[in-house]
Amino acid sequence: ERKNAQATGYSVMVLNPNMNYAVCAEEEDDAASDVSCEEREYVEGNESPERHTVYVYDHLITACPAKQLAVVAHSYGGWCMAHLLQERGEILQRLRCIAFTDVDVYFTARAALTPNCLQFLNTRAVNWKRSKRDLDTPIRLRYAQVPCRSAGHEKHEYTTAAAMHSILKFIADAME
DSSP: OHHHHHHTTOOOOOOOTTOOEEEOOOOSSGGGOSSOTTSEEEOTTOSSHHHHHHHHIIIIITTOOOSOEEEEEETHHHHHHHHHHHHOGGGGGTEEEEEEESOOTTHHHHTTOOHHHHHHHHHHEEEEEOOSSOTTOEEOOTTOSSOEEEOSOSOGGGHHHHHHHHHHHHHHHHHO
16 A cells, blocks of 8 residues: 555655564574573664654654655554654644554543644544444544544454555545
């Protein structure tokens, strides 16, 4: 789907905050290594998914010349995005929308977001949830502070791909 976004004229940056480490390779001479091959090596500043997201923002996204940003965040990436909003609220100056896919609807309550961030999420974000319902059917969920729609698929791992056409339209509308 990255190619669809690029064909529309967007630049694309893909983050995977769930893979913020490397597993150490076993040394040929185990005695020469102080690190067990089972240990994880984290990139400095990337010791958690949330810290990885802030690190990428601080080092790559702030340097990006784009005047407008849009985010697609799947699953725990929604929590990482909420953490970024909490830590770097200035992103709202460039952020036009967030398309969440199958994100826990209670993440905003746990993130202690500012009223500005909550207003943004309520008006310029959508959470496409796994559902048997047709794509884009509104879903009313108690306590959800982000409008929810059906992703048109029941499986969590397929929600982004299933909703991609609607997500790209949502982003295009937000960029106008």
